[in-house]
Amino acid sequence: MKFEIPKTPYFDIGQTLNCGQVFRFVENDGKYTLFALGHRAEIEDKKDRYSIDCDDREFFEKYFDFDTNYELIQSELDDKGLLSSAMQFGRGIHILRQDAVETVFSFLISQNNHIPRIKGIIERLCEGLGKDMGGYHAFPTVEALAGAGEEYFASIGAGYRAAYLDRTARALADVKSVDVLRSLDTPLLRTELMSLHGVGRKVADCILLFGFNRFDVFPVDTWIKKVFEEEYPKVAADKLSVLLVEKYGKYAGFAQQWLFYYKREKKV
DNA sequence: CCCCAGGCGACTC
DNA sequence: GAGTCGCATGGG
Numbered sequence: 256m257k258f259e260i261p262k263t264p265y266f267d268i269g270q271t272l273n274c275g276q277v278f279r280f281v282e283n284d285g286k287y288t289l290f291a292l293g294h295r296a297e298i299e300d301k302k303d304r305y306s307i308d309c310d311d312r313e314f315f316e317k318y319f320d321f322d323t324n325y326e327l328i329q330s331e332l333d334d335k336g337l338l339s340s341a342m343q344f345g346r347g348i349h350i351l352r353q354d355a356v357e358t359v360f361s362f363l364i365s366q367n368n369h370i371p372r373i374k375g376i377i378e379r380l381c382e383g384l385g386k387d388m389g390g391y392h393a394f395p396t397v398e399a400l401a402g403a404g405e406e407y408f409a410s411i412g413a414g415y416r417a418a419y420l421d422r423t424a425r426a427l428a429d430v431k432s433v434d435v436l437r438s439l440d441t442p443l444l445r446t447e448l449m450s451l452h453g454v455g456r457k458v459a460d461c462i463l464l465f466g467f468n469r470f471d472v473f474p475v476d477t478w479i480k481k482v483f484e485e486e487y488p489k490v491a492a493d494k495l496s497v498l499l500v501e502k503y504g505k506y507a508g509f510a511q512q513w514l515f516y517y518k519r520e521k522k523v
Numbered sequence: 524c525c526c527c528a529g530g531c532g533a534c535t536c
Numbered sequence: 537g538a539g540t541c542g543c544a545t546g547g548g
Contacts, residue, residue, distance in 0.1 A: 275529060276529095362529080366528090366530040366531065367527090367528055367529090367530050367543080367544095368528055368529080368544095368545080368546095369527080369529095369546075369548090370529080371546090372546060373529085375546095376545095412544085413545090415531090415542090415544050415545090416543095417544085419531080453531065453532085456530090456531095457529070457530060458529085476528090476529035476530080477528070477529070519529090
């Protein structure tokens with residue numbers, strides 16, 4: 256089915272997909288093909304609007320977070336400093352409402368890794384363990400991941416993360432439903448996530464932000480460290496994350512995405 | 524060749 | 537609690 260959305264300054268599909276929050280998409284001459292769980296969407300830029308061809312309109316309207324007022328968030332975060340420049344540069348970024356389990360495994364793979372390589376590993380993971388949807392494969396279920404074995408994850412190039420993937424998959428398979436975790440507040444949920452093997456503060460914060468849409472978080476990675484190395488010299492990543500949540504408050508997660516994208520794309 | 528990547532766990536003190 | 541170190545792999 257197809258639907259269209261009018262273009263506004265506050266949603267840009269290229270910025271939204273390329274800001275590092277999601278890995279399962281490909282671009283072909285301005286046209287994006289995106290995969291999420293067991294769904295697929297093709298997004299075409301039609302100058303004054305986006306045309307979206309997908310298997311589930313309701314799913315993708317929620318996924319793209321069209322209900323959030325990004326203009327309001329940006330006006331509340333406007334500090335006239337680097338963040339203002341970053342927001343102007345990445346004004347069209349939306350934070351996608353991704354599946355929690357998909358973000359757990361995607362960001363386990365992301366640690367100490369390059370984005371092109373992360374994409375490849377996730378692609379092979381879906382290819383090998385995900386349900387055949389006819390033309391593509393869904394993201395694997397926890398059960399499929401738990402049954403794969405560490406050697407399988409190593410065989411698709413996960414490197415030393417293979418053990419993390421295996422142990423975390425088997426731990427999550429024992430949890431009745433990940434959705435039970437949604438009732439926890441952000442600090443408690445972070446603690447739960449960090450109890451998983453291979454999930455530290457940074458990966459937990461990415462899962463909180465992208466998989467649970469908690470915005471009172473600030474994932475600190477190598478790029479964010481560079482952004483703040485002068486303002487907060489020699490502050491450890493975990494501590495810096497705490498300081499930045501205090502600084503940016505309930506919209507910290509949005510601020511983080513804009514600053515990350517600005518630093519990485521514009522290289523300032 | 525070396526350096527690095529959306530870090531983490533294990534180990535030391 | 538804070539500081540080091542090794543880690544698999546492949547792109548630049």
